[in-house]
Amino acid sequence: MSAVVEMVDVSVVRGQKTLLDSVDWVVNEGERWVILGPNGAGKTTLLSIAAARLHPTRGMVDILDEILGAVDVFELRPRIGLSSTVLATQIPEGETVLNCVVTAAYGVTGRWIESYDDADEAQARELMAAWGLEALAERRFGSLSEGERKRVLIARALMTDPELLLLDEPAAGLDVGGREDLVSRLDELARDEASPAIVMVTHHLEEVPDAFTHALLLREGRVVAAGPVRTVMTQKNLSETFGLPLKLVKVGDRYAAFGRS
Numbered sequence: 001m002s003a004v005v006e007m008v009d010v011s012v013v014r015g016q017k018t019l020l021d022s023v024d025w026v027v028n029e030g031e032r033w034v035i036l037g038p039n040g041a042g043k044t045t046l047l048s049i050a051a052a053r054l055h056p057t058r059g060m061v062d063i064l065d066e067i068l069g070a071v072d073v074f075e076l077r078p079r080i081g082l083s084s085t086v087l088a089t090q091i092p093e094g095e096t097v098l099n100c101v102v103t104a105a106y107g108v109t110g111r112w113i114e115s116y117d118d119a120d121e122a123q124a125r126e127l128m129a130a131w132g133l134e135a136l137a138e139r140r141f142g143s144l145s146e147g148e149r150k151r152v153l154i155a156r157a158l159m160t161d162p163e164l165l166l167l168d169e170p171a172a173g174l175d176v177g178g179r180e181d182l183v184s185r186l187d188e189l190a191r192d193e194a195s196p197a198i199v200m201v202t203h204h205l206e207e208v209p210d211a212f213t214h215a216l217l218l219r220e221g222r223v224v225a226a227g228p229v230r231t232v233m234t235q236k237n238l239s240e241t242f243g244l245p246l247k248l249v250k251v252g253d254r255y256a257a258f259g260r261s
């Protein structure tokens, strides 16, 4: 099994603040990781490095067999699918759903004068069908519900057939129905052997699909635990990660956590 992401002794320092502190992490082909941790733990910072959007202050990062710092990131980024709220803010409100997805082929967020061939549009329409968006192809991005937007961002992230898929809080802001719909779609994606390696960031255990295989727990920039879900998702590790005594509940292969006095 070959590594898709390898980080060795990675730190990110800004002024007096250490955002990531000596992180070691390996994501192999076929693995589906969740990164869990409280607000400010460094999850988005870690994902930004894996997305080749941020260089560490110290340490070695290998993404898809390229070393960060020695590779042209503009060649590397199209091989990585990224869905995040930051990206959502860069999409013009008036852009159609079809254009939101198809423009990923050029790595841009708004359609201008680029020309897309039939294969690009066919690929975008196939992804929209898979993510329940076919009826929304001509709708403006700005008019979509939060759940629809999240699905557009994921379809867009898959547009370039990435070798690594990164999802930053894909279920944030969704109601229970929207969350469950998204979790089951992500579960299906995770079960598909043709899917790329997946890394998803979340604060909420309830959002982790059954089929996710690995977890990395972060607190104050440090890794509390990392490895297979079954060994990492313990009451002790999660209490340490979130900084309060938690009761961990498992329903089937899904998890939830509650405060414990």
Ligand SMILES: Nc1ncnc2c1ncn2[C@@H]1O[C@H](COP(=O)(O)OP(=O)(O)OP(=O)(O)O)[C@@H](O)[C@H]1O
Pocket: 014, 015, 017, 019, 037, 038, 039, 040, 041, 042, 043, 044, 045, 046, 203
């Ligand atoms: N340029 C910067 N200078 C100083 N501190 C920063 C900078 N960028 C981020 N931080 C801080 O680094 C910490 C980690 O931020 P990050 O966004 O990675 O955390 P997170 O785990 O994703 O948080 P959340 O769950 O709230 O989104 C936060 O305390 C944040 O305020």
